[in-house]
Amino acid sequence: MALRRRPRSFIMLAYAELALGALLVAGARPADPPAPAAFSVRYRNVDSPHPVRALTVLPGETVTFEVAHGSQGAGYVARPAAGRIVPLDAGRWEWTAPPAPGLYPIHVVGPGGTDSVTLQAFVVVPYDRLAGDFLNGYRIGRYPEQPARGGVGHGPPAGFVEVTRENENVLVSPHFRLKQFLCKQAAGYPKYVVLDERLLLALEHVLQRVNAAGHQATTFHVMSGYRTPAYNRSLGNVRYSQHQWGAAADIFIDEDLNGVMDDLNGDGRSSIGDAEVLYRLIDDSAARPEAQGLIGGLGKYPSTAAHGPFVHVDVRDGTARW
Numbered sequence: 001m002a003l004r005r006r007p008r009s010f011i012m013l014a015y016a017e018l019a020l021g022a023l024l025v026a027g028a029r030p031a032d033p034p035a036p037a038a039f040s041v042r043y044r045n046v047d048s049p050h051p052v053r054a055l056t057v058l059p060g061e062t063v064t065f066e067v068a069h070g071s072q073g074a075g076y077v078a079r080p081a082a083g084r085i086v087p088l089d090a091g092r093w094e095w096t097a098p099p100a101p102g103l104y105p106i107h108v109v110g111p112g113g114t115d116s117v118t119l120q121a122f123v124v125v126p127y128d129r130l131a132g133d134f135l136n137g138y139r140i141g142r143y144p145e146q147p148a149r150g151g152v153g154h155g156p157p158a159g160f161v162e163v164t165r166e167n168e169n170v171l172v173s174p175h176f177r178l179k180q181f182l183c184k185q186a187a188g189y190p191k192y193v194v195l196d197e198r199l200l201l202a203l204e205h206v207l208q209r210v211n212a213a214g215h216q217a218t219t220f221h222v223m224s225g226y227r228t229p230a231y232n233r234s235l236g237n238v239r240y241s242q243h244q245w246g247a248a249a250d251i252f253i254d255e256d257l258n259g260v261m262d263d264l265n266g267d268g269r270s271s272i273g274d275a276e277v278l279y280r281l282i283d284d285s286a287a288r289p290e291a292q293g294l295i296g297g298l299g300k301y302p303s304t305a306a307h308g309p310f311v312h313v314d315v316r317d318g319t320a321r322w
Contacts, residue, residue, distance in 0.1 A: 033174040034118075039076075041108055041117045042068040046197075050204060054172040054197050055106075055121045057097045058158055065119070067091035067108065075111030080104060080121070101125045101159075103167050120172055124159030125192065133230060135160060138192050139185070141230025148240045157245055160192035173200040175207055175218065181225030181246065185234075193226045194246035198315040202294050203249065206313065209285040210253070210278070215264055220251040223310050242297060248314035250301075253278065260308030272302040275309035282313055283321070296320060 040049040043065035057063055066089075067076050076091045081104040084096040098104060106119040125135065133141050143156040161178070168179035172195065182193055203220060210217050227235070227243040242248035252261040252275070260270045264277040279300040286295035296316035303309050 034171070037110065037115045037117050039110055039115065039117070040068045041119065042066050043119075044197075046201065048201055050174055050201075051116070052118050052120060052171045052174050054195060054200055055119045056124055056159075056161060056195060056197065057121060058126060059099045059101065059123050060097055062094060062096045064088070064092070064094050065106075065108075066093070077109045078106060079109065080106040083121075095121075097121065097123045101162050103170065120170060122161045122195070125162055126159045127156045135192055136162075136190060138187050138190065139230050140192065140228045141233065143229050143244065144239055154240070154245050157194045161195055163191040163193055164189050173204050176200060176203060176220075176222075180219070180222045181249070183226050183228050183231050184224065185228060185231040192228075194244070195226070196245060196247040196315060198294060199247055199249060202291070202313060202315050203251070205288075205291050205294065206282050206285050209288075210281050213281055215253060215262075215277075215281075216255055217253045218255065220249070221254040221259075222249050222251055223307065224250040242314040242316055247316065248297065248312060250310045250312050251278075252308065252310045260303075261310065270303070270308050272300065272309050275300040275302065275311055278311045282311060298322075 034051040037051045040047055047068045074090050078085055078093045082098045086094045088094055101123045104121045106121050107116050109116045133139055170178050172178050182191055226246045229244050232241050232244055255262055261274045264274040297314035297320040299312040299322040301310055
């Protein structure tokens with residue numbers, strides 16, 4: 001989101017953030033996204049056709065998931081990497097997560113074994129394991145104790161996905177990798193991130209519409225995804241920024257990997273005009289029946305000394321446009 005005017009030291013920090021983001025995305029774009037499956041999987045009242053989906057759970061939490069739009073659930077098999085799986089009906093299961101945080105993929109395989117959907121199940125580190133502002137040496141900071149004005153707001157997240165060198169490149173949706181959403185604050189491993197599964201669905205939906213409109217986009221450059229409260233505060237951003245709950249992303253299209261928005265309006269330069277093109281495409285995407293209630297906040301921003309033009313998108317409840 002837009003930042004207040006800052007001194008030169010802040011501008012240099014922002015340049016460093018943008019450069020790091022470019023490096024992350026350079027190694028993040030899926031060269032060959034997984035092929036769509038002939039069926040989808042539904043959990044938490046969300047049915048998605050993506051062959052790769054993220055699922056975040058607490059240690060020991062139980063989640064029910066089922067095959068949707070398949071051949072009546074017959075012949076489907078769920079193969080979790082760990083945890084306890086209990087079949088309920090044909091094509092419907094109950095999975096209890098392991099007690100230890102980590103990544104435990106669940107492969108749902110269709111009849112004949114040739115089609116599958118992967119649930120990237122992340123068992124998170126519970127929020128109550130923070131020691132002051134830190135989690136295993138990684139600075140998180142403090143989440144707001146009071147809700148936003150009007151009683152609308154968030155409490156602390158349930159927990160944090162632990163990111164390591166071994167899992168940072170894992171796909172969390174067909175066109176996005178885990179490391180694209182990391183906070184840009186300087187830190188070693190392990191790092192931690194809050195990831196709202198709905199944001200991934202929103203970005204995949206928008207990416208599809210952008211390509212359908214004739215703009216090539218392998219993925220989006222996520223200039224800013226998750227922000228720890230400590231980092232968010234250092235940027236001078238609003239106290240209740242959706243970024244702190246993993247529910248927002250500042251994005252642009254950067255197929256030539258030069259660190260700024262591609263020329264979408266054909267005027268030969270990267271400018272607010274290109275952000276306006278992307279903004280309109282996302283706004284139109286949000287109005288489609290399959291995305292109703294998914295994309296909440298949407299804003300466009302021009303270039304500054306610190307960054308090129310970009311668009312903010314989030315999955316807040318309610319609608320906000322700026």
